[in-house]
Amino acid sequence: MQEEVSQKSMAFIIQTGKMTGKVFLQAIEKYLAQERQRRQLNARDKALHPAYKGRMTIREMMKERSGLANIEIHDEHIHDFERIARRYGIEYAIKKERDKTPPHYLVFFRGRDTDVLQTAFSEFVKKRLKVQERPSLRDKLQQLRQQHKDRATKIPEKVQRKEIVR
Template sequence: MQEEVESRSVTLIISSAKLTARVLKAAIAKYLAHRKDKKIAKARAGSVVPHGKQSVKELVGQNAGVSNLEITDSNIKSFDRVARKYGVDYAVKKDRSVSPPKYLVFFKARDADALTAAFTEFTAKTIYRAKRPSVLSRLQQFKELVKANTIDRVKHKEQERTR
């Protein structure tokens, strides 16, 4: 009886080993297929051209001819919004060699017209912001008006009581 149990357990172990080898072979095959699919997907993704803000290296790598403009304004974020609106592919590089840092905006040569329109809108917004008074200064003016108005009322009440 003991011998029969031992032989069955050995048989069970052998069949498990074979099953494990089959499973291992299938797992390796699936892994290799997965790697192949990933490689193909990565190759497809590499062919997709990035749009909007990107690095200078990516912009030059598109072989479309690159031009640049210089911006001295530190508010580059507002330019980013306008450039996205016009669909311009560009890269911003900060030049720290100058004491007020300047920004170089690289763009594709074929996007020159769109970039001109974007810069026109950007400069118009910048000029409008510089021209309009700040909210704090307007608030201060209104505070002074209210303060002057309330002092006037107090004087009138005192004069009426003394009569």
Template sequence: MQEEVENRTLTLVVSGTKFTGRMFKAAISKYMAHRKEKKLEKQRSRDAPVVPHGKQTVKQLVGQNQGISNIEITDPSIKEFEKIARKYGVDYAVKKDRSSSPPKYLIFFKGRDADALTAAFTEYTNKKVKKATKTERPSVLAKLMRSSWQTIRIRRK
């Protein structure tokens, strides 16, 4: 109960030479007007339509009337691209095209985000190339297993 009362306390600082009842009434009315204005401002901001950012549906993207473009990706690991696109602040929508045997992904984005998407796509392709070169090399564990089998064969002979 005490904490609730402490959380609702208000500090009002009024500077003046002589503190009167009228001055106190004016200070309280000014504060109440300020609170009412803040409440109306908050309500107006809530009523305003929220513009979505990041991943969204194609319908939301088209509804923003900023022109859209698209890129086609055949790689099934689309999650990595989504992480990079969020990093660059790109508004985009992903649509899966199932008409082909390996499904393709169409990434729609705003026309104004073209430069940011180019940078994000460059980083995505660099990551993919790096991952492809890593998979070509055998893992350390596989090397150790191979060498241990070779030592076992040598001992048996």
């Protein structure tokens, strides 16, 4: 890897009648000017359209001076909400309220993201309700065991013990 980095080179294509040091210097200056201009455009684009950052701290969110709103979540499975928020591209910050016994979380987000956050939050609620409705795997196995025992008692002794007579 180190060799690749140290051996990188540039290719200049210059049309000239006679290659002199002056022509070569002008070509390099022109290239550097274009590179500076490209970097300035990229910096301006980044300033106008900041990259999605996902989870942030509250201080980072307040740096832009945009209005913050919050939602209180009482569910301890906050990681499900984080996955959904990342999928929707929401910039958010989570603060846990330590003074309450069941964990309460405050989710801060930008005021302009309210519509997207409502969609993400409704998906989170649906997912949590779906998980609560679904019985656990252990309960299902226990029910299947009980059904099997019930069936085994209904089958007559004769059928349970088939013996081959020779």
